[in-house]
Amino acid sequence: MSEQVFHVGQRWSNTAETDLGIGIVTQVDERIVTLFFPNTEELRNYAQANAPLTRLEFHPRDMIETDDGTNYRVLTRHEEEGLYFYEAQSDDGEVKILCESQVQGSSSMPEPLKRLLQGHFEHYKTFGMRVKTWQLHSQYDQHPAKGFMGPRVDPIPHQFHIAQTVAKHSQARVMLADEVGLGKTIEAGLIAHQLLISGKVNRIIILVPDSLVHQWLVEMRRRFNMPVRVLDNDQCEALCEQQDTDNPFMYEQLVLCSIQFLLSNQRWAEAAMDSPWDLLIVDEAHHLAWQPDAPSPAYSMVEEFSLKAKSLLLLTATPEKEGPESHFAQLHLLDPLRYQDLPRFMEQQAKFNDIALIAEHLIDHESLTADQLNQLKQLLNDASSLSLIEQLEHNKADSHAATTLATRLLDRHGTGRALFRNTRASISGFPQRELTRVRLKSPQAYQDLALSGFEDQLYPETHLPEAEWIAQDTRVEWLLDILKKNRSSKFLVICHHKNTACALQAHLHFKGGIQCSAFHEDLSLIERDRSAAWFASEEDGAQALICSEIGSEGRNFQFCHNLVMFDLPASIDLLEQRIGRLDRIGQKNDIQIYTPYLAETHQQNLLTWYDEGFNAFIKTESSHSVVFENLNQEFKAVISQDDEAALDALIDTTQQRIAELHERFVHGRNRLLEIHSRGDDSVEPLIEAVIGSDNDPHLKDYMEGVFNTYGVDEEDLSDDIVLIRPGTSLEHSSFPNLPEDGFSATYDRAVALGREDIEFISWDHPMVRNAMDMIITSGKGSSVMSLLKNKQIKEGTLLLEALFIVECPAPAELQLGQLLPATPVRLLLDQAGRDISAAVTTDALDKQLKRVKGDLITPMLKEIQDPVLAMLGKGNELMEARKQDMVEKAQAAFQSYWESEKQRLQALGNPADNAKALQDVDKRLQKGQELLAKNSQYRLDGIRIMITIS
Numbered sequence: 001m002s003e004q005v006f007h008v009g010q011r012w013s014n015t016a017e018t019d020l021g022i023g024i025v026t027q028v029d030e031r032i033v034t035l036f037f038p039n040t041e042e043l044r045n046y047a048q049a050n051a052p053l054t055r056l057e058f059h060p061r062d063m064i065e066t067d068d069g070t071n072y073r074v075l076t077r078h079e080e081e082g083l084y085f086y087e088a089q090s091d092d093g094e095v096k097i098l099c100e101s102q103v104q105g106s107s108s109m110p111e112p113l114k115r116l117l118q119g120h121f122e123h124y125k126t127f128g129m130r131v132k133t134w135q136l137h138s139q140y141d142q143h144p145a146k147g148f149m150g151p152r153v154d155p156i157p158h159q160f161h162i163a164q165t166v167a168k169h170s171q172a173r174v175m176l177a178d179e180v181g182l183g184k185t186i187e188a189g190l191i192a193h194q195l196l197i198s199g200k201v202n203r204i205i206i207l208v209p210d211s212l213v214h215q216w217l218v219e220m221r222r223r224f225n226m227p228v229r230v231l232d233n234d235q236c237e238a239l240c241e242q243q244d245t246d247n248p249f250m251y252e253q254l255v256l257c258s259i260q261f262l263l264s265n266q267r268w269a270e271a272a273m274d275s276p277w278d279l280l281i282v283d284e285a286h287h288l289a290w291q292p293d294a295p296s297p298a299y300s301m302v303e304e305f306s307l308k309a310k311s312l313l314l315l316t317a318t319p320e321k322e323g324p325e326s327h328f329a330q331l332h333l334l335d336p337l338r339y340q341d342l343p344r345f346m347e348q349q350a351k352f353n354d355i356a357l358i359a360e361h362l363i364d365h366e367s368l369t370a371d372q373l374n375q376l377k378q379l380l381n382d383a384s385s386l387s388l389i390e391q392l393e394h395n396k397a398d399s400h401a402a403t404t405l406a407t408r409l410l411d412r413h414g415t416g417r418a419l420f421r422n423t424r425a426s427i428s429g430f431p432q433r434e435l436t437r438v439r440l441k442s443p444q445a446y447q448d449l450a451l452s453g454f455e456d457q458l459y460p461e462t463h464l465p466e467a468e469w470i471a472q473d474t475r476v477e478w479l480l481d482i483l484k485k486n487r488s489s490k491f492l493v494i495c496h497h498k499n500t501a502c503a504l505q506a507h508l509h510f511k512g513g514i515q516c517s518a519f520h521e522d523l524s525l526i527e528r529d530r531s532a533a534w535f536a537s538e539e540d541g542a543q544a545l546i547c548s549e550i551g552s553e554g555r556n557f558q559f560c561h562n563l564v565m566f567d568l569p570a571s572i573d574l575l576e577q578r579i580g581r582l583d584r585i586g587q588k589n590d591i592q593i594y595t596p597y598l599a600e601t602h603q604q605n606l607l608t609w610y611d612e613g614f615n616a617f618i619k620t621e622s623s624h625s626v627v628f629e630n631l632n633q634e635f636k637a638v639i640s641q642d643d644e645a646a647l648d649a650l651i652d653t654t655q656q657r658i659a660e661l662h663e664r665f666v667h668g669r670n671r672l673l674e675i676h677s678r679g680d681d682s683v684e685p686l687i688e689a690v691i692g693s694d695n696d697p698h699l700k701d702y703m704e705g706v707f708n709t710y711g712v713d714e715e716d717l718s719d720d721i722v723l724i725r726p727g728t729s730l731e732h733s734s735f736p737n738l739p740e741d742g743f744s745a746t747y748d749r750a751v752a753l754g755r756e757d758i759e760f761i762s763w764d765h766p767m768v769r770n771a772m773d774m775i776i777t778s779g780k781g782s783s784v785m786s787l788l789k790n791k792q793i794k795e796g797t798l799l800l801e802a803l804f805i806v807e808c809p810a811p812a813e814l815q816l817g818q819l820l821p822a823t824p825v826r827l828l829l830d831q832a833g834r835d836i837s838a839a840v841t842t843d844a845l846d847k848q849l850k851r852v853k854g855d856l857i858t859p860m861l862k863e864i865q866d867p868v869l870a871m872l873g874k875g876n877e878l879m880e881a882r883k884q885d886m887v888e889k890a891q892a893a894f895q896s897y898w899e900s901e902k903q904r905l906q907a908l909g910n911p912a913d914n915a916k917a918l919q920d921v922d923k924r925l926q927k928g929q930e931l932l933a934k935n936s937q938y939r940l941d942g943i944r945i946m947i948t949i950s
């Protein structure tokens with residue numbers, strides 16, 4: 001690309017995103033140029049060196065239009081200080097000098113025709129490829145699974161329901177709180193991918209604990225094809241040097257950062273906060289501890305980010321882990337207006353089970369007691385709800401009234417639409433768990449210590465030198481034995497303390513000859529990832545991974561089904577997290593959990609409580625956390641008195657509380673949360689669309705055609721896998737997203753799920769999307785002239801095949817693209833200007849075409865100019881009517897979409913909370929209609945002229 005020189009006031013268009021319209025240069029820095037695109041009201045920054053921009057320039061005889069709508073014909077053009085000035089004449093003869101920044105558009109001779117008449121035309125077949133590309137591009141724009149078909153994931157309904165629901169909102173602010181291992185990361189990835197592809201977001205920052213950085217990087221790249229970049233200290237410094245900047249965050253669009261890294265580096269934290277983000281994702285959000293007037297530093301930092309980013313996804317399997325205050329504070333991050341008052345929130349939470357029971361009766365169409373009806377009237381006391389309640393009183397079977405009231409209750413009094421939580425109980429297909437309690441004698445060395453404290457007895461090894469406890473601890477001997485007896489099985493071993501894990505690993509490895517690696521907080525991220533990768537490796541992989549507690553969060557170890565808890569965590573949430581490493585989507589075997597414990601110590605008491613009181617090793621239940629918190633002090637008091645009967649009684653109480661809560665949850669709050677989180681059948685069309693796109697033969701056919709045209713080789717490696725690589729004749733020696741060595745790929749989702757090392761090609765794949773964009777923006781096949789050999793048509797007859805595009809540039813957030821995407825219209829005009837496209841296809845013409853020989857070109861061009869211009873004039877008349885028709889349809893669809901959205905809002909929320917949302921809808925509706933009326937246009941994108949010969 002020749003060097004482009006930018007000046008404020010110039011007009012340029014983005015060749016890769018034509019729907020932005022024409023932009024005006026507003027700022028030029030040393031390396032960056034900033035443009036404002038009035039049509040879409042977007043400000044974009046581009047690196048000057050490789051900006052995909054084309055200057056808007058007019059030539060004498062071109063028609064131009066000024067901002068006030070007056071048309072002028074260009075007489076001359078000159079350049080002053082980087083800006084074009086046109087001497088131009090209006091229809092009534094007035095001559096003016098117009099600066100390019102005053103010029104709005106042009107009705108000059110369309111580019112494809114201009115090029116053709118100048119003798120620059122291409123092979124006749126390329127026109128067909130252009131038409132096909134536009135047709136497929138437009139179908140893709142309207143595809144119901146756009147943005148959802150590319151991720152390398154199984155279309156699991158509860159995940160797609162959440163992703164679909166959240167991605168619909170222009171401001172997605174929700175907490176993804178599925179139980180451990182049910183796919184929160186996948187849901188976040190699906191949402192981010194869809195929002196990126198639909199253009200609703202451009203810049204994303206993902207904040208995760210140190211230990212999960214690599215896993216997120218791999219998931220985002222492999223599963224979602226999102227080129228996320230990890231910014232740590234080294235990367236920040238390197239980027240600063242490379243880009244000669246102070247703020248490396250400005251130069252990356254998709255950033256992944258460790259929360260600890262930002263917390264300990266103020267300079268980079270400030271730089272990150274100074275950069276604009278559209279979407280913020282925070283994993284393991286329960287770490288964002290908060291107490292009134294005492295937010296943790298992590299909370300305060302995330303809060304600052306969250307106020308700037310339009311959309312926010314908080315991920316946590318245990319939203320209430322740090323207590324109800326922190327849970328409230330997380331909800332406050334999502335919706336500061338709704339969650340601004342902690343006491344009120346606590347009061348509502350306390351009442352929520354009763355409310356949920358009323359809602360459940362409504363959903364099940366069961367009649368309400370007089371008391372419940374009164375309560376309902378107090379809870380929903382707006383006019384519309386009161387009238388629905390009245391309807392229900394008269395007619396108990398009024399299902400519309402009942403369902404609407406239930407939804408309103410949920411929306412106004414629960415955590416509403418901000419929280420999604422799916423549970424194992426609501427999703428089938430999980431393996432069974434089996435617990436093996438291994439009773440061991442407490443060694444003399446521990447007995448001599450006479451430790452009485454709860455945690456001291458849980459982790460007695462921390463009180464002895466390493467060599468001493470390793471040599472005597474009966475759990476060590478047992479562990480070595482089970483590993484030796486099961487050499488071909490993998491074991492995940494979790495200990496609470498890092499030093500315990502290190503000592504165990506060294507002992508098992510060096511003394512016991514067990515292939516095992518360690519995983520703990522003192523290892524660098526790379527060392528941790530290496531260690532986890534060695535454990536994951538099937539061939540020559542480690543038999544065991546010995547983790548400290550950090551191995552129990554977020555990591556994927558479902559390829560292993562044996563879990564040894566070398567000790568027990570003092571919190572039931574952590575116990576669930578530990579089991580969740582193996583009990584995740586993708587686990588194919590039943591899970592064996594081993595708990596070696598030292599008899600007659602608090603280890604035994606805790607194990608008994610977890611096992612017999614909660615049944616926590618076998619089942620995950622939402623009630624566990626609550627009951628554990630309520631009874632924990634009592635448990636500690638009981639065991640400190642060494643009173644066996646009291647412990648038995650506590651176990652009974654625990655079981656009872658769990659049963660009660662289970663009953664209330666199953667028939668209350670959780671059931672409603674579940675209905676909202678798992679969704680109803682409305683996700684089915686999306687799942688079907690994803691599966692349908694997997695079997696779409698047009699994609700492979702189309703890509704084969706494109707590869708052929710551009711000189712890319714595609715070779716079958718097996719029935720389902722192809723090797724795609726640059727061929728010797730690759731045009732211009734580059735093709736989007738194609739590395740020099742090529743890559744292996746599949747079009748088959750099932751194959752892609754089993755082979756993460758190869759690419760999964762779908763309509764969402766960047767190579768497919770960029771190849772289409774390349775064809776569209778490069779003008780490939782847009783100017784074509786050829787001879788048509790057909791004996792039935794009189795020799796010398798002209799036929800004109802025109803490809804018009806109808807489009808409406810608008811801001812992405814209005815999502816007009818779905819109603820009026822850039823839509824191709826093909827006309828085939830005869831010399832009388834009649835459209836005969838319905839009778840003759842592009843493919844049928846291709847078969848009768850011949851190349852024009854060199855010496856014929858110049859005389860032919862001269863002869864066809866006037867008739868072609870006349871035929872095109874007729875074409876424009878036809879297009880005007882077509883465009884009008886399409887715009888009217890889009891306007892009607894737009895109106896009806898937003899009207900129903902308004903009705904939904906009116907039916908759901910609190911009238912007070914809703915006023916703003918309704919105003920927003922009205923604004924969008926008005927703006928969308930205005931833009932459809934004002935910005936819709938058609939333009940000639942390609943032309944093929946055919947002259948018959950006999």
Ligand SMILES: Nc1ncnc2c1ncn2[C@@H]1O[C@H](COP(=O)(O)OP(=O)(O)OP(=O)(O)O)[C@@H](O)[C@H]1O
Pocket residue numbers: 152153154155156159178179180181182183184185186187317553554555556558580584585586
């Ligand atoms: N739709 C899917 N297709 C294929 N694999 C999936 C799908 N959903 C989840 N998985 C796999 O299941 C495992 C759990 O998913 P994920 O990590 O998203 O769960 P999570 O809820 O974030 O877990 P945690 O609570 O541990 O953070 C991962 O290995 C993931 O790759």
